[in-house]
Amino acid sequence: MKKKTLLIVTLFYIMAFIFGLAIGKYFATNKAKAEGTSDVEIINIEDKKQEKENKEFEKNQNNNVENTIKDTQKQETKPTEEITTDYEKKNKEKIKEVMAKKTRKVAYLTFDDGPSKDVTLSVLEILKQNNIKGTFFVIGEMVKTNPDVLKKINEEGHAIGNHTLTHNYKSVYSSPSVMLKEIEDTDKLIKGIVGEGYNNRFFRFPGGSFKRPMDIKKAIVDNGYIYIDWNCLTGDAEGKMMSVERQYERFLSTAKNKNSLVILMHDGIGKKTTPEVLIKVINYLKENGYEFDILR
Ligand SMILES: [Zn+2]
Structure with a gap:
């Protein structure tokens, strides 16, 4: 019992x-x-989208930037994804033209989704302290909100690239004409602030060019733009809680064994860790003999 x-x-x-x-x-x-x-909430949803896009993008080992850079530097070229269309060839040639002269290690720091007050200004300060120029792929709507920040980017000698007007996937990827209209509107906004002389043809797709509709890619190239992705990233768009250390590790793992780096970072609203990571990234690049250049 x-x-x-x-x-x-x-x-x-x-x-x-x-x-x-x-x-x-x-x-x-x-x-x-x-x-x-x-x-x-919106930023979170965008983050998740971006994270998914980034992962998908990375999986595609034979992406455009990587191949183009490898070809340019005459490194060993693996059998790569066939470049089948004329516009892809044309786009590749244009990137080659810009990067061809580089025989040494070179890093292109690129910042997407700005200009913002809370992040871009800190990024500019760090770049100034290090005497480095970067490339800012700006969103038209953000340019409208922060024209003074865009002006500062320009005055301090950085390159400004186009990253669409709304960054809204549903809009920009709906048709070639909508995409072109968004790009043209953004160019107009930029010109209105930095002057009519603005003529940078470098463009970055929201979320990258991988798997985007062929007709949209073609329309962009036909209209004289050069779309460029990245081959290195800090993951600063992958969830808002990613620590500085983790972002730096992500940078190190994606920068490994590459002589030319097109580095993706974000200076949009709320990307508060970006400046801190940027300092670490710059130190690494300097210590490892990289030169800095801009996409223009
Ligand atoms: Zn973006």
Whole structure:
């Protein structure tokens, strides 16, 4: 009888323990859910999209930038994805033209999704302290909000590239004409601030060019633009909680064994870790003998 009571009591405690665990997990999940949707929900959704895009992009080992850079530097070229269309060839040739003279290690620091007050100004300060020029792929709507920041980018000698008017995937990837209109509107906004002389043809697709509709890519090249992706990144768009250390590790792993680096970072609203990571990235690049250049 005593044994039976002991068994029942023990069972009761085990059940209570399991029940406690389940309750705890339930509350933790709900808390995470609440945190995920409370502030800047749109940015989170964009982050997730970007993260997915970035991962997909990375998986595609034979991406355009990598191949073009490899060809340019006459390094060993693996059998690569066939470049089949005229516009792809044309785009590749244009990137080659810009990068062909580079025989040494070169890094292109690129910043997407700005100009913003909270991040771009810090980025500019760091670049100034290090006497380095970068390339800013700006969003037209952000240019409207922060014209003074764009002006500063220009005055301090950096390159400005086009990153569409809205950065809204549904809009920009809906048709070639919508995409071109967004690009032209953004060019007009930039010209209105930095002057009619602005003529940078470098363009970056929101989320990268990988798997974008052929007709849209073609329209961009036919209209004299050069679309350029990246072959190195810090992952600063991959979830807002990614630590500086993790971003730096991501940079190191994607920069490994590459002489030419087109580095993707973000200076859009809320990317508050970018400046801190940038300092580490610059130090690494300097210590490892990279020169800096801009896409223009
Ligand atoms: Zn972007």
